[in-house]
Amino acid sequence: MTLLRDEDLAAAFDHASRSYDALVAANPGYHTHLRRSVRRMGLPGQGEGLRVLDLGCGTGASTAALRSVLPAADITAVDASAGMLARAAAKPWADGVRFVHAPAEHLADAHVEGPFDAVFAAYLFRNLTDPDAVLATVRAVLRPGGRLGVHEYSLSGRRADRAVWTLVCRGIVQPAATLLGDGPLYRHLWSSVVHFDPVDRFAARLRDAGFDKVRALSLPGWQTGITHTFVAARPEDLR
Template sequence: MLRKRSDAAGPVEVRGARLADEFDRAADRYDLLTRLNPGYHRALRTAARELVSRLTRRSGAGPLTLWDLGCGSGLSTRALLDAAGEDARVVGLDASGGMLSHAEAKSWPSGVRFVQAFAQDLPRVAREHGQHDADGAFAAYLLRNVPEDQRDDVVAAIRDQVEPGGWIALQDYHVKDRRVATAVWTVVCWGVVMPLSVVVRGNPAIYRYLWRSVVDNDSTAQLQARLERAGLTGITWRTGTGWQRGILHTVLARRPQADPA
C-alpha cells in the first residue's frame, strides 16, 4: 500500500501535512465520536446506496470499481461495500496515516486497497493503481479540507477518474449563507462535539478546525458552480434529516458519456 505524500513542500503542502497530523492525533477516538453523532453512519449508507443504485443500473454486470476519497478510518469504505457488495473493488485515499492505520486494521475483502495521499495527488495515484476509469467515486467530508483555490482542480480530477457515464457522490456540511444552519452548527460543535472530544480523550483541536472549516466551506451554490464548471451533469441535491437538515448535504453528479470538446 502506498505510504508517501507529494515530494513538493510548498505552503499548501505544509498546511496539508499539518492538518493530516491533527487527524493522526484524533484517529484513536474518531470512530467512537462518529458513533455518538446521531445520523452520521445512516447518512453515509444512504449516500453510498444512492451512488451505487445509479452505477448498478448502468453497468449491469461485474463488480463495481469505486474510489473512496477522504476515506479516513474506513467508515465510508464500509458503507460503499455494504451498498455495492463484497466483490466491489475500492481504493480508499486519505492524507492521514493515522486514520488509514485504523482503516487497514479492519477486516476487508481482497478488492479493497488504501493509499496515503492528498486529494490533489489523485491523478498520480490513479496512474499508479490503474484506477483511472472507475465506475464511480464517493467523497465524504473531503473538499472543505482542500484549499479553496484548488477545489476546481480536485473536482476535475475526480471527474477524470470515473469513466464517461460514471457518477460521483459528494457529502459534506454546507452552512454558508444560511444563518439558521450556521447557528445550529455552532451550537452543536461548541456545545456537544468539543466537550465530548475532551471526555473521550480525543483531539479537541481537530474539532475546533471542523467547526471553522464548515463555516468557511463552499455554499451549496458555490459547489454547484464548481460541478458545472467541471462539465458534470444530472446534478441532484439532498439534505440530511434531524439536526442535520439544512446542514448536511449530498450531491450526485454524472460525467457525461461524451465530454465537451
C-alpha cells in the same frame, strides 16, 4: 478563524485517529447517512463489475458504507492521513478493498488510476486547499458517464442551520474532543464548515468543473440543512 494548514491538518487527523470512530459513533445517523448517500449515486445492482474510488476514506466509515450498499464492487480507498488509513486498513474487510496512502491532490503519484465507474468523497472537499483541482482529477479518473457522490457539510444558507451547527460543535463536539487532546482538529471542523461553499455554490462548482446531472439532496434529522449529498456525473463522450 481556526482553519489548519494542509500539513497541520494531516497531523491532526493522525493524532485523532485513535478516538475518531468513538466520536462519530455518538453522531446520530452518521453511518446511516453515509449509506444513504451511496445509494443516491444510483449505481446498478450490488456493484458487480464496478470500480469505485473512496476518496478521503478516513478510518473506513465511507468504505464500510460503500461495501454495505455495493458488496460486489472493487473499492480503492485513499486518504492523506497515515494514522486514519492504518485504522481503516486494520479492520476486517472482504476481498475487493484496497487502501492507499495518498492525498487527493496526488493520486497519480500513488498509482491510483482510472477509469473508475464511481467516486465517493465523504467530508473531504471542505478540507481541501484547492477543491477545483481535485474535481478536475476526479473527472479525469471517472469513465464517461461515471458517477460522483459527495457527502459533505454544506450549509443551506439559513441562519438557523449555522446556529444549530455552532451549538452542536461548541456545546458537544469541541468539549469532548478537547478532553481527548484533539481540540484544534474540531475547532477546524467548525470553521471549515462555516467557510465552505453553501449548497448552491458547491453545486455550481461541480457544474463549472464539467460535471452534469448535478443534484443536491439534504439529509434528515438534526443535519437537515447542514449535511448534503451531491450527486453528479461525468458527461458521456459525444460521438
